[in-house]
Amino acid sequence: MCGIIACKTHSPSAAYLLTGLRRLEYRGYDSVGIAVRTAGGDVVRMRTIHRIDALERAVDDWDGAAFGGVGIGHTRWATHGQATEVNAHPHVDCTGRISVVHNGVIENAEALRRDLASSGHRFATGVDSEVICHLVEQRLALTEDLLAAVKGAVVALEGPWAIAVLEESTGRLVVAASRSPLVVAHTNVGEFAASDITALADWVDEFQVLEDGDVVELTGVNGWHDPDKTVVTPALARFIWRAGDSGRMGHADFMSKEIEEQSECVARVLDEVGDRISTGALWSDLGLQCFDRVRVVGCGTSLNAGHVIGNVVRLLGGLPVTSTVASEAGGSVFEPGTLMLAISQSGETADVLNAIVDDAAGGSPLLALVNNPHSTLARRADAVMTCSAGPEIGVAATKTFTCQIVAGVAVMISALVAAGRLSRTAADTLVDDLRRLPDRLAGAGSVAECIVPALADELVDASGFVFIARGVGLPYAAEGALKLKELSYRWAEHYPAGELKHGPLALITRGTPVVVVDDGSPKLATNVSEVRARGGLIVSVGPLGSSIPVVDGPAAPWGPIESVIPLQILARSLAIALGHDVDKPRNLAKSVTVE
Template identity: 55%
Template sequence: MCGIIAARVADDATPFLLDGLGRMEYRGYDSVGIAVRSAAGRIETVRSVARVDDLRALAATAPAADAVTGVGIAHTRWATRGTVREENAHPHADCSRRISVVHNGTIENADRLRTTLERQGHVFRSDVDSEVIGHLVERALRVDPDLMLAVQIAVAQLEGSWALVVLDARDGRMVAAADGSPLVAARSTRGDFVASDVGTIAEWCETFVPLRDGDVVELGEAWSWSSEGIAVPVPFPTASPFAQTAVDLGAHPDHMAKEIDEQPGVVADVLARVRHRTADGSTWVGLGLPPFDRLAVVACGTSLHAGQVIANTVRSLGGVPTDTVVASEVEHVVLGPGTLVLAISQSGETADVLRALDRLDDRHPVLALTNHVHSSLARRADAVLDCHAGPEVGVAATKSFTAQVVVGVTAVVSALVASGRLEPSRAVALVDDLARLPERMAAAAVVAADRVPLLAATVRDAPGFLFLGRGPGLPYAAEGALKVKELSYRWAEASPAGELKHGPLALVDDGTPVVVVDHGDPRLQSAIAEVRARGGFVVTIGGAGSDVPAVARPADATDLAWGRSVAPWGPIEAVVPLQMLARELALQLGCDVDKPHDRARSVTVR
């Protein structure tokens, strides 16, 4: 949620700020703004409650009192506190407009601080918690003129989470700070940059340094770095994992289409990294985690569905008891002894997941599964699995879901081998089957591209959808329903097929679309018959003869190491037509598939 970029370059900072905002607009798109220091020592601020393209046009036509410099900050907002209006857009200023601030996170004691500051004569112009930061810095500067010290004093008074950058109009000094929210700093021949994520600055910087909780950094000719108020050497930079081309659309009409198409390649890359270390247990041994008797998945949304697939796999193959925990409901869960916690978050900054870890017993080791190995979640965990999905700009997760599934599944297969619960020869056969997944996903995409547009047109006017699955197919039905809700704003409910007669069947009327993930379980046929008997419009996604044939089924189940017609991780390739159906439906309804309303990547509110 929300994105920050700051730049200190030789020329006008405005193009860098606008380009950076465009690359991370997926993080928030309720409002945007930039603040650039002028040569006369003032801040030129432009804000908009529209998108980045609108801000770009406003910045191009805004009358500038003075020539601007190469120092500036910018922000794209996803509203959490305060309505969507220009006054609530970042950057925010202090009373004198000397200090300008951009902030991600939540200041939990903002109301108390605001009351105190107002009593001292400070005047606020917005409803948002972030504005208190500028006034705290302003107050500290009255005592000591050093900006870095003022920011340290200010953040010491905050409770909650923050990633922030403060700009001083008088001298152009710029200070960044972070605690509980992601921020990276980078230096290259183009200049110095600060951003919420590495992909934003990948075009200009080959290395970066992630800020850790409690860090305060001044960017200048030489960087000044402090941790918990103590001066420390500048950390050694890390090579950027993202090439700029990864966030460009290329020939694709939108990022979601691009990222759906990238899934076979992502899976192939993941398997190339882990395949030969899965069947012998070495992947698991390398994590350095203790043996476990139970697995508890803690996640939200799409990551929760990926976790259900992983839990199904370890339970089916190794007989390991599992718990699937909705992160926001963790206070109602009691974990047994010997439980390993698998915490899953694409961004590694999901507040509900981080809060869940705060409430769990420290005796339970934590394995993080994330696409960002420098995230808050990764720092909190005892071991980390990297999804290797690359940057995902579309807000509705696609390739990160399949990457989470494949990385998580291979990790637990490796764990079962290492613990003696699974024979290495059987693990080899399982991994060999996974190796054919990229080809199956690519084939599913070809079929879906031909059939989904007409299918979406047929169900476009339906008020809602029902998704059905059984056993290992159920998480994919749930993920398909979630995608329809996220993108088309229609209700969509996922249900086990066997539960139809216990309530969901009441939703089925003439023409009600019912999407069935058919992975070959013969009991699904009775559910399909019940739906058709009530006039429901059944869409099957499965093997040959399905409306969208996407699920590979071997002709002879005895050829499979697990002795049945579907792998324990279920029909992964079925997620491709499910994603494509949700996207096509949304497009036909005129919705923005990359930036659905009320949804943002990296939900970091605490």
Template identity: 50%
Template sequence: MCGIVACTGTPGAGRLLLDALSRLEYRGYDSAGMAVSVTGDPRSAVLRTTFRVDDLQRRLDRWSPGLSATAGVAHTRWATHGEVSVDNAHPHTDCSGRVAVVHNGVIDNVLELRAELTGAGHTLTSQTDSELVAHLIERCLTQTSLRAAVEAAVQCLRGAWALAVLDSASGELVVTCHGSPLVVAESEQGVFAASDLAAIAPWVDRYRIVEDGDVLQLAPGLPWWREGVLVEPPSSVASTLRGTDLTRGLHPDFMAKEIEQQPEVVADFMATWGPSIGRKLWSPFGLAMPRHLTIVGCGTSLHAGRAVAQVAARLGGIPFTSIEASEVAATTTVPGSLAVVLSQSGETADVLRAVDALHGRSHPILALTNNPHSALARRAQAVMICRAGPEIGVAATKTFTAQVVGGTAVVLSMLAAGGVLDRSDIHRLVTQLESVADLMAYAIGAARGSVPDLVPALVDSPGFVFLGRGPGRVFADEGALKLKELTYRWAESHAAGELKHGPLALIEHGTPVIVVDDGSDRLAATIEEVRARGARVLSIGPEQATIPARTSTNAHGLARGVDWLGPLESVVGLQVLARELAVALGRDVDKPRNLAKSVTVE
């Protein structure tokens, strides 16, 4: 969600900060700003806007502090406390203007801190929780160092935070975090901190992860304190981000690029992990064969988890329960169940809170994530990395496919280790899983050919109904979510058999009904029911479907599909449909309104 970046030790810090902010735009934001320290001036120079980062760029060219400064902090804000306004945009300063703070996360004890600070004579100029941190630091700074003042301030906080604090009187920068991601790095260009490695990736080859409670000075050598004691910085991690990962290339937007990357993602995953699927993959996890699965995630990740759990149920008879991460604390779980927790970023706040609850109930936790160094990966007993590569578009596409394929590899390995599948079964199933890359490639080409002609008849539709049955239901759910995210039109997904139990009332002449078609007679009867009431039916599935996703083996040498996996290839047509319709409606498909890529606040 919010993005923070800080740098020091480099001339023209303002330009570097804005360059970094531009790579955080994909996370979603509604305002942005930066603060720098200028030699000889004890006050921070602050520049803020409620427009895009490029507005800051235009203004920076006329803003001399940012051009000459060697230290600064910057921020993209996704509003939680307070409306979208310049006053509420970050960075926030203390009463004197000496301390500038950028913050990612949410402070829970806002009301009591606000009352305490105003009662002590502090003047607050925003509605935010973040401004309070600057004033908490201010009251300690006259008596101690910036690092000690930050340590004292965070002792007063409840909630989650990643903080970068600039003392313009000294030019010092201090960073810390609790429950919100933060990385730091050194390079020839300077010393950097960021909430997302993508912000600083062009300048660094290695980075370090800041653990909860760590406090460090952003300076050469990275002076690092843990529990108040000066310690050696933790080991650095090699960055795997490539320059091309952060650019659109020849594609019109990141979503188009990432949809087309899905066959490559599947092929790369299978080339890496395919030979290990079986006992070899499962044994290092150190987990017992489960008798029940608890699937936990949010949005697209929860849908991917349900698709994976259905594979375990179909092939191994293992029952499962799926729970939204935000509801885990209030939901009774099956004792001893293996919790399969999914998060693309591994930093989703609701998911991490759910992990705490699951740990409290002694559930073993297997994480499916795209980030091997994330908080989720560090808290889980076992981790499967899904190898999707960076995903910049806010609406998840290739990470969904990667989670389904990665989770399926784990399920096959689990069933092999438990004796449910023998070696010949695994060989056959892995061969079929390898065919998914080609199936996805065919589905992309078919969707490109069929979807654009469908869009003109759909742009005026106020809402959509999605239907699926059996293995197709979860993909219908994902299709409805994508359409809502990108077009801002309502979209409901239902089991086809539930239509007569209420949802049929939505159907009138012209209502678009998108069907994930499994070719069954029962689904065909449902399609006829909605057609009889004037619905415009669009099917996704076999060659004769409105949006083909599968073809015959004889005609093209491809498998008809992987029945035990479910119609994963159908998600491509659903993604393309949502994107094409959104483009026709003039939406920003990479940055849907009100949404953020990494939801690091609850």
């Protein structure tokens, strides 16, 4: 992990690489580097364990031969080997002829390393990606053609990978992918490849997605070259980049901007699908059969959104729902009539992709809920529902969470109507409630911005937090605890409020912050009393009279979604008070392409 870019451009490539790498920052990284061919025919590598600003300064300070138009770049999130400059990409072979950037994991790297070392290859790092350089080097001893060498080399690789290979002597650039995303684009400024289309947003509005096993050369002429004609050129896809997607637009950080955007994003989702919910058309248009039960698969924030969606199916349709952590999906038993709902913001989450393989999914129809309709998960699913949140730059998910909920709830309500399990009249009432959400989210943001930052200042010395809720409020307590952990680096655990007396009350001492997501459950007051009796500090998010009064009216089947805004603001405010980078929390990545 975590992101690669390669280009063959008509002007110096370094500027394009740096811009693309900045677009990839949101995925999270702990080192960054480029390899650029100079006008003199050499390849210069620059790497750093600092931010892209440091790499940009190194490029500006370069006083050697002018940079040419061919280069590769990488942001790394360490999986094999520590985050050091030596371990940073690009990596090279024994001679320096071949430079490689790689996204993914080579699962058989150690076995390949032993074989290559026994053949005389010298390794500079313990990083799995380095074996690719030496495999290509080995194949070049048999053929002088880079494209053929890469095709031969990747046959030995096991696991998900996407690579770009630069040859110093010729300036040739070959890219390949298997089970890891890679897109290519031909533009009027040159040819590009990247693990994420957002890296190319400044120059690209059409692109193509490599299929598993594709190996092609960026020629700088036609954008897609395979002389053996073994690769079918995929169809063009279009990419729309809104002007405000790449900038903070006056906000101190992207997280602040993306929290504020949630009401607008939810309105956009409802504008796209609202008229087709209560008719059942939203579901019917997907081409899937009706179902008798649902299995939700996801990780982290996406799984929390899945719990909300599952509650709606259970409460409105009376259907059984199972939620599964994707990394633990192996061995799941599927019953007939099951719909598998796989949720991933990026659509590239390795754990989710592994959970949907045919033998694991039991042949169940698969509906993907993603923010990227061109992602691997979307391409492998039987049908796709996009959450239309737009690019999310902050590593900690905010607007994708709310958009996943609204899109997922919309399609499930529509499915229940199509199956005759919910009347159109009832669905119309639910859709009316959904259409009020943008205003409610905006109002919650206004209230929270006035109250939460000062509250966070009071809690800055707390070593840990407990989040509690009941029923439909519980997924929001889980998401609030996750956000606080991600950003503040304080421990935070969530529990069903009724479980406090079965163990978690041992955590409560005088002053322990207990965040209560109040959905109006009458039993919740007793649980809050239990905390107060032990000296816990109650911070309630709920209706009028709460510490943060943002929930308007009785809880809907999807729960008190307004509560997520102050929970996000609390995590952000606390992190800022502690001096943390809220856009790039430590040790975390946005697109988690390893298991």
